[in-house]
Amino acid sequence: MPNDKNSQKIVDIIKNAARKHSLFVLAYGTGCGAIEIPPTMTSRYDAERFGIRGMATPRQADVLLVTGYLATKTLKRVIRAYEQMQDPKYVIGFGSCTINGGMYWDSYNTIKLLDKYIPVDVYINGCMPRPEAVITGFIELQKLIAEGKADGATKYKENLDWYRANQKKVIKNWNMPDYNW
Amino acid sequence: MDTNSWISILGFIATVVLAFTVGVSYGGIVRKITARIQNRVGPPVYQNFFDIFKLYSKSTAVNHGWMQHLGPAFAITASVTSLMFIPVLNGQGEFWFANLNFKGDLIFLLYMMVFGSLGMALGAGQTGNPNSAIGVSRGLSQMVGYEIPWVLALVALMLQTKSTSITGIMDYQIAHGTWMMFESPLAFIAALMAMLGMFHYAPFDVTFAPAELSSGPASEFGGKYLAMMMTSGSIFAFVKLALFVDIFMGGASNLIMLVVKTFLLYMVPVLYGIVSPRYRTEQSIRYFWGWPTLIGVLGVLYVVFVR
Numbered sequence: 047m048p049n050d051k052n053s054q055k056i057v058d059i060i061k062n063a064a065r066k067h068s069l070f071v072l073a074y075g076t077g078c079g080a081i082e083i084p085p086t087m088t089s090r091y092d093a094e095r096f097g098i099r100g101m102a103t104p105r106q107a108d109v110l111l112v113t114g115y116l117a118t119k120t121l122k123r124v125i126r127a128y129e130q131m132q133d134p135k136y137v138i139g140f141g142s143c144t145i146n147g148g149m150y151w152d153s154y155n156t157i158k159l160l161d162k163y164i165p166v167d168v169y170i171n172g173c174m175p176r177p178e179a180v181i182t183g184f185i186e187l188q189k190l191i192a193e194g195k196a197d198g199a200t201k202y203k204e205n206l207d208w209y210r211a212n213q214k215k216v217i218k219n220w221n222m223p224d225y226n227w
Numbered sequence: 228m229d230t231n232s233w234i235s236i237l238g239f240i241a242t243v244v245l246a247f248t249v250g251v252s253y254g255g256i257v258r259k260i261t262a263r264i265q266n267r268v269g270p271p272v273y274q275n276f277f278d279i280f281k282l283y284s285k286s287t288a289v290n291h292g293w294m295q296h297l298g299p300a301f302a303i304t305a306s307v308t309s310l311m312f313i314p315v316l317n318g319q320g321e322f323w324f325a326n327l328n329f330k331g332d333l334i335f336l337l338y339m340m341v342f343g344s345l346g347m348a349l350g351a352g353q354t355g356n357p358n359s360a361i362g363v364s365r366g367l368s369q370m371v372g373y374e375i376p377w378v379l380a381l382v383a384l385m386l387q388t389k390s391t392s393i394t395g396i397m398d399y400q401i402a403h404g405t406w407m408m409f410e411s412p413l414a415f416i417a418a419l420m421a422m423l424g425m426f427h428y429a430p431f432d433v434t435f436a437p438a439e440l441s442s443g444p445a446s447e448f449g450g451k452y453l454a455m456m457m458t459s460g461s462i463f464a465f466v467k468l469a470l471f472v473d474i475f476m477g478g479a480s481n482l483i484m485l486v487v488k489t490f491l492l493y494m495v496p497v498l499y500g501i502v503s504p505r506y507r508t509e510q511s512i513r514y515f516w517g518w519p520t521l522i523g524v525l526g527v528l529y530v531v532f533v534r
Contacts, residue, residue, distance in 0.1 A: 064281040066272070092267040094258075097274055102441035105289065105360075105449030108281075131287040132450040 056195045064186045065108070065134065067097040072107035072131070074124055077114015079141040091177040092170055102161045104130040109187070110164075114174070115143035118216045119164060125213060127226070129166050132163045135199050136185055139166040142173045149173065156225060162212045165198035239311065243462070246310050248470075249486065250461030251275045256490075257497050264501050275457070282454030289449065291354045298350015299448065299455035306462040312336055313469045316485060317478040319395055331391045333381060333468055336470070343459060344370060347444055355396030356445035362443020365508045366434035371426030371433075373517035379523030380418035383411050384474060388531045393473050402476040408475045413526030415475050419495060420519035423469055424511070429498030433508045 054062070058069035073083050078163065086093050087100055101107040104127040105224040116124060139160045142148035160166055167190060170183035202209060214220050255272040271477025279369035289295075311327045312335065326411060327333075349361040384407060385391050386398040400406055408415040424431045433441045445456060472479055476492075479485035506514065 053301075055322055061281075061284045064284065068277040068281040070278075089265050089267045092262070092269070094270050097270055097277060099270075100437075101253040102437045103446045103449075106442070106445070106453055107449075122395050132288065154468065 055128070057120045057133065060127075062194055064190050066191045067182065068189070069100040069109050069136075070107045071098055071109045071111050072101055072104055072127065073111045073113060073128065073224060075111075075113045076120050077112075077141065077143060079143075080115055082174055082177055082180060083111070083113065086177040086180045091181060092183065094179055094186070104128070105132065107131055107200075108135055108202075109184075110135065110137045111140055111158060112137065112144055113140045113148045115141075116160065117156050118218075119155075121157055121213070122217050122222070125164060125172035133199050136167045136187060136196050137164055137198055138179070138187060139169045140183075141175060142171055144169055155167075156218060163204045163209065163216075165209075167196045167198045203218060231308045233292045236438040242310060242315055243307060245315065246462045246465040247271040248462075249489070251279065253277065253464060253493055254457075256460055257493075258291070259495065260401075261501050275461070279454050279457050279461075281352060282457065282514065283471060284451035285449055285454075287450035287452060288446065289452075291447065295447070296452075298347050298353075299452045299459070299498075300348065302343040302344020303455050303462075304522065305339060305346060305458040306459040308342075309336060309339045312393070313466055314338070314394055314397065314473060314478065315469055316359040316400070316472075316482070317480060325370075328392060328394050330395070333385065333391050333393055333396070336393075337378065337381065341370060341374070341464075343463065347456070351444035352446070356447045358442075358446045359444050361447070362434050362436075362440050364432050365440075367507055369424060369431065369433060369511055369515075371420040372512040373519075376392060376515060376519035376523040377421035377425070379520065379527055380414040380421065381474075383414035383523070383530045385524040387411055395472070396474045397478045406475065406477045411526055411530055413522050413529055417519050417523035418471070418475065419516065419523070419528055422471065422492075423496050423499060424515060426464065426500075428496045429507040430500070431511050432500070432501040433511055434507055436505060441527040464493070465489070495503065 052116060073080065081177070085091055087098075104110075108131070110128055110131065111122070112124060128135070139145065143150055143156070144160040144166070145151070147156060150156040151158065157163060168183050168187045170179055172179055188198060211219075252272065252275075254275040255270070258274060259269045259272050312332045314328060344366060350361045352364050384396055387407075387410065388396045390396055390399065398406065400410075403410070427434055434440075435445065440446070445453065448456060469485070472485065472488045476488050479488055479495055
């Protein structure tokens with residue numbers, strides 16, 4: 047039954063509480079921002095106390111953490127990794143490069159706004175963001191999940207044609223498998 | 228059905244619930260201890276309950292063929308079936324939650340305990356992921372390694388107690404007022420060294436090696452399948468610990484003793500693992516075929532010729 051507080055069902059509130067406290071992260075670290083992930087995960091800043099834990103494959107992960115710029119070549123791999131993840135899934139864009147291209151604004155082969163290609167739930171800005179900022183971004187995502195507002199995956203399914211058109215515009219040799227999830 | 232059947236069915240359910248709760252809590256405590264040793268705060272001890280609940284509530288839209296769907300089911304079946312043959316508690320001469328004991332169940336357990344890994348190997352093989360294939364071959368090679376000292380230790384126990392059932396070995400310990408770890412210490416040492424491999428903690432985590440194999444056999448399993456594998460792993464950890472407590476440490480007369488004994492036993496592979504790096508596969512097999520096997524053979528000879 048819907049709860050009048052924030053119009054979530056009670057079962058969703060319980061599920062979202064569990065999802066919020068257990069975020070398995072797939073860090074896609076080809077940009078320079080990846081250097082901030084090890085201190086976030088290890089002893090100094092210890093993201094594991096919030097239930098944030100690195101995972102090795104897209105199948106097991108909940109959060110795709112895109113660190114830094116994406117060349118059109120790596121964008122293809124990111125899309126593939128994102129589509130292999132299981133629902134519910136979230137994306138965090140990390141660093142200025144995912145927001146407006148950052149220092150790669152003039153580059154001929156990097157994308158500028160990540161949200162045009164895969165749905166981003168939370169952005170962490172900065173060039174590059176320190177581990178404190180990364181953890182703040184994760185806590186922001188946890189708040190969105192608890193309120194049931196982190197619905198990037200649903201948006202992606204509903205507007206798949208728009209996202210596909212954008213993706214195919216920059217990826218010239220499109221030979222990806224079709225997923226019917 | 229009469230009252231006794233209902234009581235035994237309730238016993239089955241209670242055993243599974245107990246094994247799940249204890250196994251998952253131990254997983255959380257291990258993560259906390261690891262964190263404290265690495266000078267971190269670490270996740271809360273109930274973190275693994277959150278993880279498993281979240282994974283069960285995820286959708287799972289991966290299809291590589293039906294063996295892939297059966298693999299995790301095999302794993303959980305093998306864990307629960309093995310659990311059914313372990314007497315959890317012993318009172319004055321009688322066994323509570325003895326469940327499905329029969330003569331020769333120790334030999335049956337030897338087979339049943341590898342069934343889950345073989346099922347997972349079939350399931351992981353069908354996913355077609357190269358990391359899974361490498362992980363499976365590594366895991367089965369390592370199993371060949373640690374099974375030898377483990378079986379030698381059990382043979383020593385069976386020869387000494389003239390019994391092939393777990394309750395028989397527990398009866399022997401109660402009748403002689405001692406524990407098998409003092410009666411045949413060589414067998415205990417060999418079994419303990421084999422246990423390091425059974426728990427897949429470092430340095431023997433060649434199967435799941437997240438940094439080089441991206442979690443090996445589990446790499447293509449997400450969502451509910453991963454949850455089933457975690458559940459089965461937690462139950463199976465409890466199975467192994469309870470079996471060790473039953474046959475080497477005289478069983479446990481109440482829940483508190485059970486928790487104390489299994490926890491102390493669990494700390495051996497965990498603490499050894501936290502401070503160790505990872506072996507390569509052939510190093511790991513060579514380790515098990517070296518001292519543990521020799522000690523196991525000596526344990527059998529000790530029982531045959533000295534006692």
